[in-house]
Amino acid sequence: MNFIEYPDVDMLMIDLANKIAGDLNAALHHEDRVCLAVPGGTTPGPLFDDLCAADLPWENVDVMLTDERWVPTDSDRSNTKLIRERLLTNRAAAARLLPLYAPADQPEDVLPELEAMIAPELPIAVLLLGMGADMHTASLFPGADKLSEALAPDAPILVPMRAPGALETRVTLSARVLDGALRKHIVITGFEKREAFEKAQRLSALEAPIRAVLTGADVHWAP
Numbered sequence: 001m002n003f004i005e006y007p008d009v010d011m012l013m014i015d016l017a018n019k020i021a022g023d024l025n026a027a028l029h030h031e032d033r034v035c036l037a038v039p040g041g042t043t044p045g046p047l048f049d050d051l052c053a054a055d056l057p058w059e060n061v062d063v064m065l066t067d068e069r070w071v072p073t074d075s076d077r078s079n080t081k082l083i084r085e086r087l088l089t090n091r092a093a094a095a096r097l098l099p100l101y102a103p104a105d106q107p108e109d110v111l112p113e114l115e116a117m118i119a120p121e122l123p124i125a126v127l128l129l130g131m132g133a134d135m136h137t138a139s140l141f142p143g144a145d146k147l148s149e150a151l152a153p154d155a156p157i158l159v160p161m162r163a164p165g166a167l168e169t170r171v172t173l174s175a176r177v178l179d180g181a182l183r184k185h186i187v188i189t190g191f192e193k194r195e196a197f198e199k200a201q202r203l204s205a206l207e208a209p210i211r212a213v214l215t216g217a218d219v220h221w222a223p
Ligand SMILES: O=C(O)[C@H](O)[C@@H](O)[C@H](O)[C@H](O)COP(=O)(O)O
Pocket: 039, 040, 041, 042, 043, 044, 066, 067, 068, 069, 079, 129, 130, 131, 132, 136, 137, 138, 139
């Protein structure tokens, strides 16, 4: 793991968007199609605003979420809505979205069909992850009902997740799929999350799920 500090959030977002565009470009030298996986939440919006303008052959990029809240895609809580509005726009409108949500009461009703669309596009070429102050990443929450299953070496691609720290049911890529990404970036902002990240280094992945995805990752932090 490599920890990179920036003077402020604006500089982090511009620099990281450039790095991700460079990583995608490099990956496209070896592969016809590449997969970019990104988180939702409140942190990455400004990065998406930069990345969507990158001069890339976006028509060869599959974009997917690392995790989704089980809400309709027109909800303000929907990560799909966020990336449709902030990432899959401008030049990046040519990219293909691999959905992590389909209209159904529960994720279990549609997981096989969602997994069938994702499986052929793995491994993830470029991964961006966020982290919560409780040390969760994607929807791998401490105390979640299926955390052990999602951390297992033989975990399925997708795991439904219900957790005390999450408002709604989630679906998440499992740790092995996230950790198997060829390039990994983690974006963390603010002092509270930095302290949490440091604390995570002394805990297990069950206590601090971010630990499951750190090998070889670049961790980007700004105050
Ligand atoms: O759906 C989500 O919430 C995300 O995918 C999640 O894993 C996020 O990256 C962290 O919770 C950090 O969230 P913030 O950026 O909002 O702090």
